[in-house]
Amino acid sequence: MSSTGSPSSSNFIKNIIDEDIKNNKNNGRVHTRFPPEPNGYLHIGHAKSICLNFGLAEDYNGLCNLRFDDTNPTREEVEYVESIKNDIRWLGFDWDDRLYYASDYFDTLFEYAVRLIKKGKAYVCDLSAQEIRETRGTLTKPGTNSPYHNRSIEENLDLFKRMRAGEFEDGHRVLRAKIDMSAGNLNMRDPVMYRILMTSHHRTGDKWCIYPTYDFTHGQSDSIEGITHSICTLEFEDHRPLYDWYLNEIDIQRSRQIEFAQLNLNYTVLSKRKLRELVEEEYVNGWNDPRLPTLSGLRRRGFTPASIRKFLDLIGIAKRDSIVDIALLEHCLREELNLSALRYMAVLRPLKVVITNYPEDSVEEMEAVNNPEDPSAGMRHIPFSKVIYIEREDFMEDPPKKFYRLAPGREVRLRYAYFIKCEKVIKDKKTGEPIELHCTYDPASRGGNSPDGRKVKSTLHWVSAAHSIEAEVRLYSHLFTKENPSDVEEGEDWKSNINPDSLEVLTSCRLEPNLKDVKPGFHCQFERQGYFTVDSIDSTDRKPVFNRTVTLRDAWVRIQKRAGGK
RNA sequence: UGGGGCGUAGCCAAGGGGUAAGGCACGGGGUUUUGGUCCCCGGAUUCGGAGGUUCGAAUCCUCCCGCCCCAGCCA
Numbered sequence: 001m002s003s004t005g006s007p008s009s010s011n012f013i014k015n016i017i018d019e020d021i022k023n024n025k026n027n028g029r030v031h032t033r034f035p036p037e038p039n040g041y042l043h044i045g046h047a048k049s050i051c052l053n054f055g056l057a058e059d060y061n062g063l064c065n066l067r068f069d070d071t072n073p074t075r076e077e078v079e080y081v082e083s084i085k086n087d088i089r090w091l092g093f094d095w096d097d098r099l100y101y102a103s104d105y106f107d108t109l110f111e112y113a114v115r116l117i118k119k120g121k122a123y124v125c126d127l128s129a130q131e132i133r134e135t136r137g138t139l140t141k142p143g144t145n146s147p148y149h150n151r152s153i154e155e156n157l158d159l160f161k162r163m164r165a166g167e168f169e170d171g172h173r174v175l176r177a178k179i180d181m182s183a184g185n186l187n188m189r190d191p192v193m194y195r196i197l198m199t200s201h202h203r204t205g206d207k208w209c210i211y212p213t214y215d216f217t218h219g220q221s222d223s224i225e226g227i228t229h230s231i232c233t234l235e236f237e238d239h240r241p242l243y244d245w246y247l248n249e250i251d252i253q254r255s256r257q258i259e260f261a262q263l264n265l266n267y268t269v270l271s272k273r274k275l276r277e278l279v280e281e282e283y284v285n286g287w288n289d290p291r292l293p294t295l296s297g298l299r300r301r302g303f304t305p306a307s308i309r310k311f312l313d314l315i316g317i318a319k320r321d322s323i324v325d326i327a328l329l330e331h332c333l334r335e336e337l338n339l340s341a342l343r344y345m346a347v348l349r350p351l352k353v354v355i356t357n358y359p360e361d362s363v364e365e366m367e368a369v370n371n372p373e374d375p376s377a378g379m380r381h382i383p384f385s386k387v388i389y390i391e392r393e394d395f396m397e398d399p400p401k402k403f404y405r406l407a408p409g410r411e412v413r414l415r416y417a418y419f420i421k422c423e424k425v426i427k428d429k430k431t432g433e434p435i436e437l438h439c440t441y442d443p444a445s446r447g448g449n450s451p452d453g454r455k456v457k458s459t460l461h462w463v464s465a466a467h468s469i470e471a472e473v474r475l476y477s478h479l480f481t482k483e484n485p486s487d488v489e490e491g492e493d494w495k496s497n498i499n500p501d502s503l504e505v506l507t508s509c510r511l512e513p514n515l516k517d518v519k520p521g522f523h524c525q526f527e528r529q530g531y532f533t534v535d536s537i538d539s540t541d542r543k544p545v546f547n548r549t550v551t552l553r554d555a556w557v558r559i560q561k562r563a564g565g566k
Numbered sequence: 567u568g569g570g571g572c573g574u575a576g577c578c579a580a581g582g583g584g585u586a587a588g589g590c591a592c593g594g595g596g597u598u599u600u601g602g603u604c605c606c607c608g609g610a611u612u613c614g615g616a617g618g619u620u621c622g623a624a625u626c627c628u629c630c631c632g633c634c635c636c637a638g639c640c641a
Contacts, residue, residue, distance in 0.1 A: 010581090011580090036641095071640095129638080137637075138568085173639095185569050213640085234572090234634080235636080236641090237570055238569065315578055316578070318578090320572055320573070320579090320634095322579090323578090327591060331589085338602075413599060529600090554601070558601090
């Protein structure tokens with residue numbers, strides 16, 4: 001049982017850990033780590049790794065470190081460090097005092113490198129990047145040894161120290177491991193351990209001008225921290241022999257690298273490169289745009305940490321490349337919010353309705369249930385009067401077969417109020433669009449039931465015109481029109497699949513007055529429509545802005561789609 | 567013509583010799599003052615394919631097919 005949810009289902013990593021514990025490997029200890037590179041914002045794919053690593057630690061009574069993998073100062077910044085920490089906490093995890101940086105280990109790593117040189121297992125290579133590439137061979141052809149492959153240990157030591165001292169320019173020399181230029185695994189063809197980067201680092205400043213590569217850093221950092229299970233994604237699978245080689249040759253405690261498949265979701269993109277492109281080229285409004293699968297975007301959109309955790313738990317952990325249906329994420333959110341969200345009435349596209357037989361100046365307070373799933377949420381009052389607004393799409397002048405809502409001559413229920421019957425439609429002279437309805441109400445149906453047992457086919461939400469408050473509501477839908485954004489015509493690019501209608505802004509919405517003093521972070525349901533949250537950036541006291549997190553499941557929409565599809 | 571992985575329903579996924587869990591999606595029905603929720607019911611004669619071992623195979627063996635990753639001084 002974990003502190004962040006129910007016990008999760010079995011997976012191959014747990015099987016491995018169970019086996020390790022049975023064999024008393026690491027004395028039964030489980031210690032993981034989440035190792036982000038601080039070069040971008042976290043997205044839900046990272047959340048999968050976070051939940052896995054922190055979750056395993058919880059499940060096995062172990063620990064999980066947060067370690068920034070900051071070995072490349074040319075692309076990493078403190079700004080990202082802060083957002084990453086914030087997002088992890090928001091997701092519900094805590095690294096206590098175990099916040100580390102790979103750069104904390106630069107001194108040790110340097111000593112390890114010296115150790116390998118002394119063992120004759122590493123050498124300074126003067127080849128250019130271009131030349132290294134050319135001598136590496138190809139997938140099917142072995143590489144050739146560098147002309148510097150057999151430099152003496154003394155010369156290597158001297159050169160490496162001079163690299164550190166800043167005697168050479170960027171890219172002029174590297175330190176390489178001496179392994180096997182004919183290995184089938186390219187990673188073993190004398191990989192680079194250190195490169196010269198005349199760049200100051202966000203943590204170590206100008207102390208270093210040589211920086212270790214990922215491969216020469218990650219395993220050793222795991223070892224230094226006593227990590228028992230080093231979990232990463234599939235593309236590192238063929239780095240594992242190198243990971244093991246370094247630990248073995250340096251002769252330090254070994255941790256075990258285990259790889260799992262990254263999360264992919266349909267109708268969106270989950271690569272830092274593509275997300276960055278969307279942000280920088282302003283297809284969206286920043287990293288926290290509610291349409292983005294970044295944690296900051298999902299948070300602003302209204303997703304809850306628990307729903308994201310639940311989702312990630314349900315999809316499981318495996319080694320198979322897969323694309324998960326984003327409908328499952330939405331389901332997890334609805335499942336949670338259905339139980340907890342207070343219900344309100346909000347009219348997004350108002351259509352004026354005059355109740356002709358209702359007294360002119362009368363106002364009644366109608367009693368409404370706050371959450372039918374939770375009686376303890378109590379009741380509230382909603383003012384009702386002669387002029388109200390209903391949803392534009394709840395009226396059709398010439399309704400199709402399965403349309404149950406309001407139409408000329410038809411009677412419906414106004415939720416928590418009265419039965420009303422449409423007597424007259426007033427239309428815009430130019431467009432022919434209905435702009436106002438005249439209805440009559442049945443005074444005996446107060447509260448929503450008629451004493452004569454008369455049935456009505458639908459219940460509409462409404463708002464009193466004079467008492468409602470104005471708001472802006474932003475409706476979001478998938479950022480891409482295709483399940484797989486990369487599915488493009490010859491010569492086109494994935495961005496041509498961006499959905500031009502992913503954001504619809506409604507500026508004249510009318511809300512029931514109970515929603516007046518609502519603050520950012522507030523989640524609620526607008527009845528019959530969906531779950532909404534108050535936008536944390538653009539809301540003002542004068543005019544709140546609501547983001548639609550997700551729609552309610554909608555049978556009517558499905559009926560229409562089916563009819564339209566034929 | 568190299569190396570490393572992966573194939574169980576439309577999408578995820580458990581199961582690793584004893585006769586195919588679960589969730590989402592989808593469809594049907596019931597309840598309902600949200601076309602919401604909730605409750606029933608419906609799916610794999612079969613686990614990429616073909617052989618083989620076995621009383622018995624998704625699980626073991628052989629061969630074949632398909633898909634993904636690797637030629638950064640990125641992580």
